[in-house]
Amino acid sequence: MRGLISDTLESGGVDVVGEAEDGEEAVAVVKELRPDVVTMDVNMPNVDGIEATRRIMREVPTPILMLSAYTEDGADETFAALDAGAVDFIAKPGGEVSAGVTGLEDQLVELVDSVADADVSDRGPAADESEEADAEPEPTTHDEVTVEPNTTVLIGSSTGGPDAVERVVGSLPADADIRVVVVQHMPAAFTGRFADRLDQGTELDVREASDGDRIGRGEVLVAAGGEHLEVSSYRRGRLRVKTVDEDRGQGVQPSVNVTFESAAEVIDDPIVGVVLTGMGDDGAEGVKALKRAGARVIAQDEDTSVVYGMPKRAAATGCVDEILPLDDVAAGVVGGLADV
Known part of the structure; x- marks a missing residue:
């Protein structure tokens, strides 16, 4: 999959400067190479994509595009990655992987180009993040409001x-x-x-x-x-x-x-x-x-x-x-x- 993604991006004019086998290596590679954008899988050995995203956004904020499984479970993981600071996501292809990736070439290249320009200065966990950072947001309360009806x-x-x-x-x-x-x-x-x-x-x-x-x-x-x-x-x-x-x-x-x-x-x-x-x-x-x-x-x-x-x-x-x-x-x- 890494090879296919790299080939697809390169053929679309994107310079791929590095690869990583898992989340732990991803953090180290991003800190060393300082890329403009990262494509990140969610499910990886050792350190998963959610934790890797959290660490990258805390240590060296970089626009991250998640590669997500096209399932409801994949949706939950993807939203967790967005909460951790990822900018956007693209659903990974099912079935024949090589054909699926090739079919996504235009969308993938366009998203990578777009995400690379994102301002991520205020995304992801703060340096002094606490356990509350992962809590569900509380509904906002309001004083009584009178507005135009309907x-x-x-x-x-x-x-x-x-x-x-x-x-x-x-x-x-x-x-x-x-x-x-x-x-x-x-x-x-x-x-x-x-x-x-x-x-x-x-x-x-x-x-x-x-x-x-x-x-x-x-x-x-x-x-x-x-x-x-x-x-x-x-x-x-x-x-x-x-x-x-x-x-x-x-x-x-x-x-x-x-x-x-x-x-x-x-x-x-x-x-x-x-x-x-x-x-x-x-x-x-x-x-x-x-x-x-x-x-x-x-x-x-x-x-x-x-x-x-x-x-x-x-x-x-x-x-x-x-x-x-x-x-x-x-x-x-x-x-x-x-x-x-």
Whole structure:
């Protein structure tokens, strides 16, 4: 697998400067060679990828891309690696390994190039980390908030998005009259676990979306991986969604554009669109549709984005009302609702 990954990256123009057989060696190699980016497996002998990531981020912070098993167990391990400081992940191929890796060449090279530019200065465990660092996040509590009724919040993200979405959704007040739809670029085996994590860190009720689901006040739907999520109808503060298993020419499934554009067509109450960190331009067309529908749009700023791709492309449309640091996004959503 190491040889195949190295060959794939080299053929894509990436200079592979070293390899390691296990996590212990990985830490030593990274400290010696100081690469721009590391690809890291989770399951390795002696020291696994999660612990190796934790040590690297503590001792010599370096952008890390995890290679994850495309399973629910792999999802749990991957989220643990992201908690330890990894920037993003790519699912390892099943079946014939050589054919699978070759098929992933473009995506792998693009992710490595993108992750290499990530700012990891504030990721991973602190030098004086304590046992609390691995504890589940506590839901944020809020004073009573009065906002515009029947507001739908739409959030789109990609690379670096899981942590960003958790921080935004975890800071949204449950006593506001909002419903939230999250589109995070993520494989199908991972989005259910992601929804569970969000649910543990917020006062809102979070679940993975299924075809025909309805949500109302205080509820959050996370688009399932491998399918687009459309808002199919909206009435009296409750919206219904449908899942679409077709390409739609977006290059990713689920696509932020598909969800944003469908919401703009059917929702006649206030909408707030949010574009967070991510690679590529998904969401740019979507924010245009939202703006035409009278929505308010927020994008994450460059300094706090792991990858300033999607927010930058959204801002370039001229349809973004505010560009905010990550920790100000939730307040921007709530504080601006009365003006929508």
